[in-house]
Amino acid sequence: MTAASPARPETSHALEVSAVGLTYRTSSGSVEALRSITLDVADGEFVSVVGPSGCGKSSLLKLILGLERATRGSLAVDGRKIAGPSRGVGAVFQAPVLLPWRTIEENVLLPADVMKLDRPRATERAHALLQMAGLGGFERKYPYELSGGMQHRASIVRALVHDPKLLIMDEPFAALDAITREQMATELQRIWMDSRKTVMFITHSISEAVFLSDRIAVMSARPGRIVDIFNNRAPRPRSFADLLSPALAELSAEIRRSLDLACAA
Amino acid sequence: MADIVNTEPKAAEAVPRRRASGIAWRILERLLSLTILLLIIEGGIRGFEVPPYVFPTPSAIGVALYQGVAGGTYLPALAVTLTEILIGFVIGSTCGILLGIAMVQVPLLDRIVYPYVVGLQTVPKVAIAPLMIVWFGFGISSKIFIVAVTCLFPSLINTIAGLRAVDSDRIALITAMCGTRAQLLRYVQLPNALPYIMAGLNTGIVLAVIGAIVGEFVGAKTGIGVLILQANFGLDLASMFAVLVLIAVTGVVLNLILRLVETRLCFWSGKATK
Numbered sequence: 001m002t003a004a005s006p007a008r009p010e011t012s013h014a015l016e017v018s019a020v021g022l023t024y025r026t027s028s029g030s031v032e033a034l035r036s037i038t039l040d041v042a043d044g045e046f047v048s049v050v051g052p053s054g055c056g057k058s059s060l061l062k063l064i065l066g067l068e069r070a071t072r073g074s075l076a077v078d079g080r081k082i083a084g085p086s087r088g089v090g091a092v093f094q095a096p097v098l099l100p101w102r103t104i105e106e107n108v109l110l111p112a113d114v115m116k117l118d119r120p121r122a123t124e125r126a127h128a129l130l131q132m133a134g135l136g137g138f139e140r141k142y143p144y145e146l147s148g149g150m151q152h153r154a155s156i157v158r159a160l161v162h163d164p165k166l167l168i169m170d171e172p173f174a175a176l177d178a179i180t181r182e183q184m185a186t187e188l189q190r191i192w193m194d195s196r197k198t199v200m201f202i203t204h205s206i207s208e209a210v211f212l213s214d215r216i217a218v219m220s221a222r223p224g225r226i227v228d229i230f231n232n233r234a235p236r237p238r239s240f241a242d243l244l245s246p247a248l249a250e251l252s253a254e255i256r257r258s259l260d261l262a263c264a265a
Numbered sequence: 266m267a268d269i270v271n272t273e274p275k276a277a278e279a280v281p282r283r284r285a286s287g288i289a290w291r292i293l294e295r296l297l298s299l300t301i302l303l304l305i306i307e308g309g310i311r312g313f314e315v316p317p318y319v320f321p322t323p324s325a326i327g328v329a330l331y332q333g334v335a336g337g338t339y340l341p342a343l344a345v346t347l348t349e350i351l352i353g354f355v356i357g358s359t360c361g362i363l364l365g366i367a368m369v370q371v372p373l374l375d376r377i378v379y380p381y382v383v384g385l386q387t388v389p390k391v392a393i394a395p396l397m398i399v400w401f402g403f404g405i406s407s408k409i410f411i412v413a414v415t416c417l418f419p420s421l422i423n424t425i426a427g428l429r430a431v432d433s434d435r436i437a438l439i440t441a442m443c444g445t446r447a448q449l450l451r452y453v454q455l456p457n458a459l460p461y462i463m464a465g466l467n468t469g470i471v472l473a474v475i476g477a478i479v480g481e482f483v484g485a486k487t488g489i490g491v492l493i494l495q496a497n498f499g500l501d502l503a504s505m506f507a508v509l510v511l512i513a514v515t516g517v518v519l520n521l522i523l524r525l526v527e528t529r530l531c532f533w534s535g536k537a538t539k
Contacts, residue, residue: 065441085443097434100533101456110452114442144536162442 014078014166014198015041015064021072021223022059032223033059036073039217039226041166041198048201048209048216050255052263056224057202061170064200065091078165087115090159090197092169096151098143104130104154105139111162122161129157132194133187149180153187160195167199174204182240185211189237206255207243216255220262228258321503330507339492339511346477346489347515349405353412354473358466361417365424369454370446375425386418390476394483408480408488415476416469423465427458460534463527470523474516 022034033056041047051057062068063075066085075082077089090111098107105126112122130136133153143151152172159167173181185208192199192212203209209216210232218228234248242248303323309315310322317325333339364382368375390411401407431454439449481490489512496505 065437067437067440085441087443089441091438091441093434093438095434097432097438099435099453099456100536101459110438111442114439114444114448114452142533142536144533 012043012079013040013076014043014045015039015200016076016079017060017064017073018075019073020060020063020070020075022056022063022068023071034063034070035223035225037224037226038073039229041200044196044198046192046199046201046212046214048203048213049219050203050206050209050216050259051219051224052221052259053204055219055221055262057219058170059224061091061168061200061202064166064168065089087162088165090162090164090167092152092156092159092167092172094171094174096143096148096155098151098154098158100143103140103142104135104146107143108154108158108161110158115162117162125163126157126161129160130154132191133157148176149184152176152184156188156191160191160197165198167197169199169201171202171204173208181205181208186240188212193236206252206259207240210243210248210252210255211238211240218255218258218262227262228255230255230258318500318502321506325503326506326510329501329503330510333492333504333507333511339508342488342492343511343515345405345487346408346481346512349408349412349477349480349488350470350473350515350519352405353409353476354416354470356409357413357416357473358420358469360413361420361465361469362424362462364417365421366428366450366455368421369425369428370450382418382421385414390415391479391483394480397480398484403484403486408477408485411480412473412476415472419468419472420462420465423461423468424458427461428454430461431457460527460531463523463531467520467523467527470519471516474512474519478512 017037017039020034020037021032024031024033037060039047049057049060059068063070064077064082066082066089077086080086080088098104099110102110105123108126108130109119109122111117112119112126127136127139130139133156135150135153135157138146138150138154143154146154156169156172159169173184176184189212199212201209201212213232216230216232217226218230219225220227230251232248232251234242234245243252307323310320321329330339364378368378393414394407394411397407397410401410428450435453435457436449439453444452477488478490478493481488482494485491489508492508493505496502496508
């Protein structure tokens with residue numbers, strides 16, 4: 001469980017980020033948001049990115065989602081270069097962003113509508129996913145009739161409905177209270193173990209990152225760089241109590257030290 | 266009538282289905298307060314011996330209203346005015362909504378057309394009414410045109426506001442799904458604009474009533490506006506008030522229908538979701 005080099009012997013990569021840099025042009029000059037980010041995520045792997053506020057985590061996410069273009073370097077999903085939004089990626093945002101005029105089922109099927117997928121098959125898949133996320137029986141409800149945690153689970157189902165290769169999650173539980181947060185992380189672990197998706201998870205919380213991830217990348221502030229990558233080979237399914245075990249406690253402490261250095265830099 | 270109307274969508278009433286007793290009580294409440302108000306006015310006019318050519322008593326207005334309706338002059342006139350209002354409202358609002366969508370989609374169109382629309386709205390409709398009579402004659406088409414021009418602006422402005430007031434997260438959501446601009450419009454912008462558009466239509470229907478009456482004042486064969494003028498020339502204030510009551514009730518009913526449609530269509534409006 002020490003800092004590993006980014007190069008790993010995996011054969012297939014769901015996500016390849018190679019020497020990516022991003023510079024924004026503003027009226028007061030240019031701002032370097034990201035500097036030489038290199039990160040390969042293997043098929044089926046769960047990778048978290050932690051870092052101080054303003055370290056460019058969200059910028060990195062926008063690049064992977066194809067909402068912005070990198071200034072330097074290249075990104076590829078499933079071996080294909082990212083040139084714009086791609087169907088191979090599903091996104092979960094900080095807020096659930098459910099449309100209030102659509103029922104939960106219709107919300108979850110939004111990607112199927114937009115991507116013009118086969119509706120009956122998508123509906124079948126949506127029902128199975130909703131069941132898996134513990135939302136069975138809520139298909140005909142409207143978002144405002146659900147609790148915050150349930151809305152978040154619906155948004156995860158929506159990101160999975162078109163069967164993307166890669167799931168991108170941008171601090172998805174940041175707005176929830178601590179207890180709901182841990183419940184959601186436990187749910188996410190279960191969903192991930194069932195669906196075997198590749199996940200890139202952005203978070204502020206070290207415990208959440210350690211609990212969920214196979215690998216944890218620590219980013220430094222402006223310009224955003226990856227300063228350390230930690231492996232976590234603890235067996236699954238994990239519980240939050242496992243975080244108190246000596247190995248995971250030591251890992252958490254190492255990440256904490258690395259993050260403190262990154263913040264100071 | 267140079268109103269620049271931009272109404273924020275109202276929060277939908279919390280409970281869509283109120284209990285029947287609640288509705289009955291609300292109606293009773295209103296009828297009771299109206300009766301008391303009318304009695305006070307009636308008593309005041311009789312007590313201070315106000316002559317009927319200055320202010321008619323509510324009972325005289327009631328009699329005039331009954332005679333007008335029973336005598337068969339009010340309802341055909343109301344039918345004509347209502348036709349002008351409804352056709353003009355539908356044409357004007359549809360044009361406003363379509364133009365609003367086009368202007369949000371094509372910024373160039375927005376820059377070019379918008380000053381003309383504002384200019385047109387700034388011109389009082391009373392001032393262009395005689396022109397409409399010259400162009401379209403004394404029939405209902407001139408009035409329909411005036412009503413349409415009156416209704417266009419509120420629906421246009423509210424459509425534009427509603428389409429633009431879209432949360433950036435919702436745009437990112439559609440974009441990340443490889444959605445096109447047409448899909449963004451269909452799945453996010455239009456539903457999002459619906460409460461705004463309904464607010465615009467609510468304003469529009471009230472303005473439509475005014476527009477139709479103004480048009481009829483300037484020149485018409487029949488209609489509520491003509492009845493008002495006739496009563497005015499004859500110094501028949503009771504009939505005049507009766508016609509005013511008729512048109513006010515029409516406006517209230519039309520507005521009520523639209524608000525019912527609004528609560529049905531925009532059931533989610535005002536509910537907290539992120």
